[in-house]
Amino acid sequence: MKAELTIQLAHGGGGRLSRDLIQSEIVSRFGNGPLEGLPDAATIPWHCDKLLFTTDSYVVQPIEFPGGNIGDLAVHGTVNDLCVCGGRPKWLSVGLILEEGLPLATLRKVLDSMKKAAADCGITVVTGDTKVVGAGQSDGLYINTSGIAEAIKGFSLSPARITKGDDVIVSGNLADHGFAVLAARKNINISSALKSDTAPVHRLVQALEPFAGEIKFMRDPTRGGLSAVLNEIVENRNINIQLNETDIPFSTCVKALSETLGIDPLHVASEGRIVLICSSQVTDQILHTWKSMPEGFGAQSIGVVDSGKGRVTIKTITGGIRIVDVPRGELLPRIC
Amino acid sequence: MKYIDGFRNPLAAKKIIERIEVLANLLKASGRKVSIMEVCGTHTMAIARFGIRNILPENIDLISGPGCPVCVTEAGYIDAAINLAKAGAVIVTFGDMINVPGSDESLAQCRANGALIEVVYSPSAAIKLARQFPEKNVVFLAVGFETTTAPMPAVIQIAEGEGIRNLSLLTAFKLVPPALKALMTDPELKIDSFLCPAHVSAIIGADAYKPFTGKEGVPCVVAGFEPLDILMAIDGILNQLVRNEASVENQYNRVVKPEGNLKAQALMDEYLQPVDARWRGLGLLPLSGLGLKNEFERFDAEKKHGITVKKGKEPSGCLCGEVIKGKSKPTSCPLFARGCTPDHAVGPCMVSSEGSCAAYYKYSL
Numbered sequence: 001m002k003a004e005l006t007i008q009l010a011h012g013g014g015g016r017l018s019r020d021l022i023q024s025e026i027v028s029r030f031g032n033g034p035l036e037g038l039p040d041a042a043t044i045p046w047h048c049d050k051l052l053f054t055t056d057s058y059v060v061q062p063i064e065f066p067g068g069n070i071g072d073l074a075v076h077g078t079v080n081d082l083c084v085c086g087g088r089p090k091w092l093s094v095g096l097i098l099e100e101g102l103p104l105a106t107l108r109k110v111l112d113s114m115k116k117a118a119a120d121c122g123i124t125v126v127t128g129d130t131k132v133v134g135a136g137q138s139d140g141l142y143i144n145t146s147g148i149a150e151a152i153k154g155f156s157l158s159p160a161r162i163t164k165g166d167d168v169i170v171s172g173n174l175a176d177h178g179f180a181v182l183a184a185r186k187n188i189n190i191s192s193a194l195k196s197d198t199a200p201v202h203r204l205v206q207a208l209e210p211f212a213g214e215i216k217f218m219r220d221p222t223r224g225g226l227s228a229v230l231n232e233i234v235e236n237r238n239i240n241i242q243l244n245e246t247d248i249p250f251s252t253c254v255k256a257l258s259e260t261l262g263i264d265p266l267h268v269a270s271e272g273r274i275v276l277i278c279s280s281q282v283t284d285q286i287l288h289t290w291k292s293m294p295e296g297f298g299a300q301s302i303g304v305v306d307s308g309k310g311r312v313t314i315k316t317i318t319g320g321i322r323i324v325d326v327p328r329g330e331l332l333p334r335i336c
Numbered sequence: 337m338k339y340i341d342g343f344r345n346p347l348a349a350k351k352i353i354e355r356i357e358v359l360a361n362l363l364k365a366s367g368r369k370v371s372i373m374e375v376c377g378t379h380t381m382a383i384a385r386f387g388i389r390n391i392l393p394e395n396i397d398l399i400s401g402p403g404c405p406v407c408v409t410e411a412g413y414i415d416a417a418i419n420l421a422k423a424g425a426v427i428v429t430f431g432d433m434i435n436v437p438g439s440d441e442s443l444a445q446c447r448a449n450g451a452l453i454e455v456v457y458s459p460s461a462a463i464k465l466a467r468q469f470p471e472k473n474v475v476f477l478a479v480g481f482e483t484t485t486a487p488m489p490a491v492i493q494i495a496e497g498e499g500i501r502n503l504s505l506l507t508a509f510k511l512v513p514p515a516l517k518a519l520m521t522d523p524e525l526k527i528d529s530f531l532c533p534a535h536v537s538a539i540i541g542a543d544a545y546k547p548f549t550g551k552e553g554v555p556c557v558v559a560g561f562e563p564l565d566i567l568m569a570i571d572g573i574l575n576q577l578v579r580n581e582a583s584v585e586n587q588y589n590r591v592v593k594p595e596g597n598l599k600a601q602a603l604m605d606e607y608l609q610p611v612d613a614r615w616r617g618l619g620l621l622p623l624s625g626l627g628l629k630n631e632f633e634r635f636d637a638e639k640k641h642g643i644t645v646k647k648g649k650e651p652s653g654c655l656c657g658e659v660i661k662g663k664s665k666p667t668s669c670p671l672f673a674r675g676c677t678p679d680h681a682v683g684p685c686m687v688s689s690e691g692s693c694a695a696y697y698k699y700s701l
C-alpha cells in the first residue's frame with residue numbers, strides 16, 4: 001500500500017517543498033488573476049465610490065461535515081458578511097494554517113471546495129498565505145479569509161432605521177448548519193436529510209436591489225442564531241420584535257434534534273440564510289422575489305416590530321407569549 | 337417527528353383553550369379561584385416555554401411545585417460531597433448539580449481548585465470511572481426522583497457482579513407522593529389540584545395519586561410534556577372541579593400505566609428502602625426518600641466514609657424554600673433578575689435547568 005501523502009513542517013519552511021506545495025495546490029487553482037506570478041501584494045482594479053471590507057477565521061470541527069467543509073464555509077462566511085452589508089463581493093484573501101500530518105487529500109478537497117465556492121460567488125482569490133505548525137499545535141486546518149466588496153447602490157442599512165410596523169423576514173429554514181455540525185461531531189446519525197445550509201447569499205441580496213431603500217437591516221444569523229441577531233437589534237431601544245412560532249421555518253430534522261438534545265433552535269447558527277427587516281410595504285414583493293429563487297424558496301415573514309421595552313418575544317403554538325432569551329455563552333463551540 | 341407535531345397543533349390548542357375558558361367562567365360564576373400545582377420541573381419549563389401561564393383565564397393560577405430534584409436537595413448535601421472530594425474521592429454527578437451553591441462553595445468551584453469531579457450523563461458512567469480509578473474512592477451523587485432512582489439498582493448489580501469495591505452512592509433520592517401529602521396538608525397553601533409528573537408516573541403508576549383524591553382530596557391529572565398534553569390536563573382538572581369531583585385522570589396513558597412499571601418497582605424494592613428525608617423548603621418528611629438497604633451498606637457513601645449529611649446553610653436572601661412550596665413566585669424574590677441570574681445564581685432554583693426561577697427568568701415576560 002502506498003503511504004498517505006501528508007503535510008510536513010518543511011511545507012511551511014519557505015524552501016523547495018513550500019514552493020512545490022504553493023505551485024501545485026494553490027497556483028493551479030487560483031493562479032490566473034492578480035495572484036499570477038505570486039506578488040507580495042495584489043493589485044486590484046477599483047471603480048466604485050465605496051468599498052466594504054471584512055475578515056473572519058474558520059476553525060470548524062470536524063473539517064468536513066454533511067453539506068460542506070471548512071473550505072466552502074470560509075468562502076461563504078466572508079462573502080455573506082459582505083452581502084448582508086449591501087456589498088457585491090469581489091476580492092478574497094485566504095490564509096491557511098495547516099497542521100503537520102494533515103492528509104494532502106484533505107487539503108485538496110478543501111481547496112477544491114474553495115475554488116468552486118469562489119467561482120459561484122463571483123469572488124476572486126487575489127492573495128494568500130500558508131503556514132504549517134507542528135503536530136498537536138492546531139487541529140488539522142484553520143482558514144482565515146478577508147473579503148472586499150463594492151457597495152450596491154441604494155442600500156442604506158442601519159438598525160437605527162428600524163421602526164414600529166416593520167416586518168421580519170428570513171430567507172429559509174434556520175439552524176441546519178449548527179445541528180449538522182453537532183450531529184457530525186457527536187456521531188448522531190439522525191437522517192441523511194440533515195445537512196449544513198452553508199451557501200452564499202449574494203444572489204438573494206442582489207435580487208433585492210429594486211427595494212433596497214425600504215430594507216433597513218440584514219444579517220446572516222450565524223453564531224447565536226436568530227435570537228442573538230434580534231436581541232442585539234432591540235437592546236436599549238424602544239422597540240420590541242414579536243415572532244410567530246408557527247411561521248419560523250425549521251426542517252423536520254432540526255425540530256427533532258432540538259427536542260432530543262434540549263437545544264433551542266432559535267440559538268443555533270445558519271450559514272446561508274438572511275434575516276431581513278424591511279418596511280411592510282415591500283414584504284410581499286421581497287417574499288415573492290425570494291421564493292422564486294432556489295436559495296430563497298423557503299422564505300417566510302416571521303414577525304413584526306412593535307413599540308416596546310427592547311424585548312424579543314414569541315407567540316407560541318398555544319397562543320401564549322414568552323421571551324426569546326439571548327443564548328448564554330458559547331452554545332456550540334467551533335461551528336464555524 | 338410527525339408525532340411531536342401532533343401534540344403541537346395550534347388549531348387543536350385553540351379548541352382546548354376555548355373549553356378551558358368556558359370551564360373557568362363557570363368556576364368564576366361560583367366565585368372560585370383555582371390553584372393548580374405543576375409538580376414536576378420539566379412541566380414548569382414546558383409551561384414557561386409555551387407561554388401557557390399567560391393564556392389561562394385570570395382565575396386559574398398555575399403554581400410550580402417541588403419537582404426539581406436539584407432544588408429540593410439541601411446545601412448540606414453539596415457540603416458533604418465537597419468534603420469527600422477534598423478527602424480525595426472522585427465525585428461523579430449529573431451536570432445540574434455542579435453549580436448549585438453549598439454552604440460555602442459549589443462543586444464547580446471545588447473542581448476549579450483541583451478536586452476530581454466528573455460530570456456524567458448516565459449512572460452507568462460511574463461504573464466506568466470506578467474501573468478507571470481503582471485506587472480511588474468513587475462517589476456517585478445519587479440525587480433524583482423515582483425516574484432517576486429506577487436505573488440505580490442495575491448499577492449496584494453490576495458493581496456487585498464485578499466485585500467493584502471502590503464505588504459508593506451518596507443517596508438523596510426523593511419520593512413524589514410524600515411531598516404531595518405534605519403540600520396538601522399545609523394549612524397556608526390552598527392547592528386545588530395537582531398536575532402530576534409524566535416520567536415519575538411512568539415508574540410509580542397513576543394509581544399512586546389515589547390517596548390524594550376522593551372526598552377530602554383534589555383532582556390529580558397525569559400529563560405529558562407537550563403543550564397539548566398540558567392544556568388537556570388543565571381542561572381535565574377544571575372539568576373535575578366544575579363537577580365537584582376529585583379523581584385520578586391519566587391523560588398521558590400513551591406512556592403511564594395505572595400500576596406503573598412493576599419491574600422497575602420490584603428492582604428498587606430489592607435494593608432500596610424508604611427513609612426519612614430532608615427537603616429544601618419542606619423540611620424533614622417521614623419516609624419521603626429512598627436509601628440503600630442494610631445488606632448493601634457497603635455501597636452507601638455515608639456509612640462507608642463515616643459521614644452524615646447535615647442541613648447546611650442556605651444562601652442568604654434566597655427564597656427557594658418558599659418557591660419550592662409554591663408559596664412564593666420567583667418574581668416575588670427581591671433578588672430575582674437583580675442579584676440572581678442564571679450566570680450568577682444565588683439559589684438552586686436559578687441554577688437548575690428545571691428550576692422555577694430559571695424558567696421564569698428564561699421565558700417570562
Ligand code: SF4
Nearest residue numbers: 654655669676683693
Ligand atoms: S431568584 Fe435566586 S435568590 Fe431568589 S429564590 Fe430564586 S434562586 Fe433564590
